[in-house]
Amino acid sequence: MDFQFDDDVIEYMVDFFGRRKLFDDIKCLLKTIVAHKGQVSSKALSICIRFLGREGRVDEALSLFDEMESVFGCKPDNLVCNNVLYVLCKKQSSEEMIELALSIFHKIESPDTYSCSNMIVGLCRLGRFEAALEIFRKMDKVGVHPTRSAMNVLIGDLCLMSSKEGSVEKVKVTNTRRPYSILVPNMGGNRAAIQPAVEVFSAVVNSGLLPSTYVVFRLMSELCRLGNTGEALKVLRIVEEKKLTCVDEGYSIVMKALCDHRRVEEAGKLFGRMLEIGFKPKLVVYNSVISMLCKLGDLDNANGVFEIMNKNRCTPDSLTYIALIHAYCECKNWKVAYELLMEMLSLGWIPHFHTYNLVDSLLREHDQFDLSVKLERKLENQKLLKLCKEGQLDAAYEKVKLMLENGVRLSAYARDTFKHEFQRSGKLEIAHELLEMTQRVHEPQRVQETKKLTELD
Known part of the structure; x- marks a missing residue:
């Protein structure tokens, strides 16, 4: 009938067939148009190339691109080239395809x-x-x-x-009779x-x-890892100027790095700015600042940060207490070290043996034997409670036996918890004899305590 479709109709039909993956119909359509001396636009061909690429039919997409001028009499424009580059670079990345993409790009x-x-x-x-x-x-x-x-x-x-550690360096070993070379991993990346x-x-x-939040964090983290805190601070200022929601996390990353590298002045200014603009520092920030100050022996400021932490209702963890305890032990302040360790135990944190031993040795050094016994009792009772709460009843049973053998008194709460856990698991009969033993041990101690109170009256 010698009717010629216009470009919009052809483009619509190609898009219609492409969405339904009817690529044979697209070929038939394009060949029919060319056979009847019709014109195919570059946009129609770019649509076809894009859909072929999405389906992984790369060879067909490239073949169509090569035939644009010879078969369809259409010169590739930016839209067509962009779709071809999309196929070669994003859908089919390989050295061969990238070289082809570069030749098209140029x-x-x-x-x-x-x-x-x-x-x-x-x-x-x-x-x-x-x-x-x-x-x-x-x-x-x-x-x-x-x-x-x-x-x-x-x-x-x-x-x-x-950040990759895959690179290696060749190092020559010369302190032997026959020198040789070895490959050493580059741990710095x-x-x-x-x-x-x-x-x-x-x-x-x-x-x-501006990049995504994830990429900004990655950049700041890597800069901090390499010790380039100056550049990390510049990135943080840009993030703050743009008023992004990730600025709070950015402060945490940079603050931790400044503290790790002991950049006291910069860390102090940044920490003050966080409080000034109303940010609530995370636990990792408080721990980093307190740890840095404790290592430098600045206990006044470390204690001040600890007070700010409690005021802002940020619950400390074991790392917070351990840093402060070690610092006070270093300066031989047994009273504060003991109070902090007791507070730590009250919150359910079990210290490392080294931390406990450090405080215990300091108490004995200053003839505080009563406090040493009290500390041991508190520690052993907390260990028992932990075993009970974790459901390790066999280990809890052995723990109570060991405490009784060593003359360590069970607290009322620890004894009740022990009894409750065994009762709940249907094993109260096994623990019955042990509970009676704890009661016999506790009774004389209660009488002795009552006598002391009477004498004081």
Whole structure:
């Protein structure tokens, strides 16, 4: 009938068939149009290439791209090239495909955001970061910006490369009769990769973009790991200026790094700023600051931070107490060390043997034998409670026997808990004799305590 479809109708039909994966029908449609001297637009062909790529039919997509000029008389534009690069770089990444993608990319007169972004992602997947950075720098010069996903991939992969420990160095051993060389793992990772990551981050921020929260955290964490806290602080300031919700976590990452590297002045300023602007520091921040101050022997400020922590209702953990206890033991302050350890035990935290032994030795050194006995009793009762709550009844039974043999008195709460757990598990008869023994041991002690109180009256 010599009727010619216009471009919009053909593009709609190609899209319709592509969504339903009717690729044979698309071929038939395109051949029919060409056979009747019709015109196929580059947009219709780009739609077809995109759907073929999504289904993994890469060879067919490339064949269609090659036939554009010879069969359809249509010159590839940016839209077509972008879809081909998407197929080659994102759907089928390999050295062969990337080389083909680069040859297509270099033929584009004015690469746009999507052309460059597809190439960056594909090159990063194969670890060709130098080529990816070269494309990014050219984009920056001409004012073309990458997509957010490409930016995340580039910065994230550079940080990952920086943290990898797979690289090795050749070291020559000369202190033997016959010198030889060995390969030693580079435990510091590839430090050279972090600077380009910072460069990309600064460039995209200046253009008004910002990577994802995950990538920002990864960048700050890697900078802190490498001891580059100055750059990490710059990234944190940018995050704060943009008023992102991740700023609180960013403060925690940088604060921990500053404390680990004992950058006291910077850590103090940053901690003060957190409190000033209303942030509630996390437990890891408080622990880092207290640990740093304790190691430096600044117990006044460490105690001040501990008070702020309690005021802000941040519950301390065993690490908080251990840092303070060791610091007070170092300066021979047995009273505070004992009080802190007793408080720690009251909260259910069981100290390491070294921590307990340090306080116990300090008490004995200052002739505080009564407090030493009290501390031992508290510790043993807490261990018993822990075993009971964890359901380790056999171990709890042996623990009570050992406590009785060593003359350590059970607290009323520990005894009741022990009895309750055995009763609940139907094993009260087994523990009955042991409970009677604890009662016989406790009775004389109660009488003795009553006599002492009467004498005092």
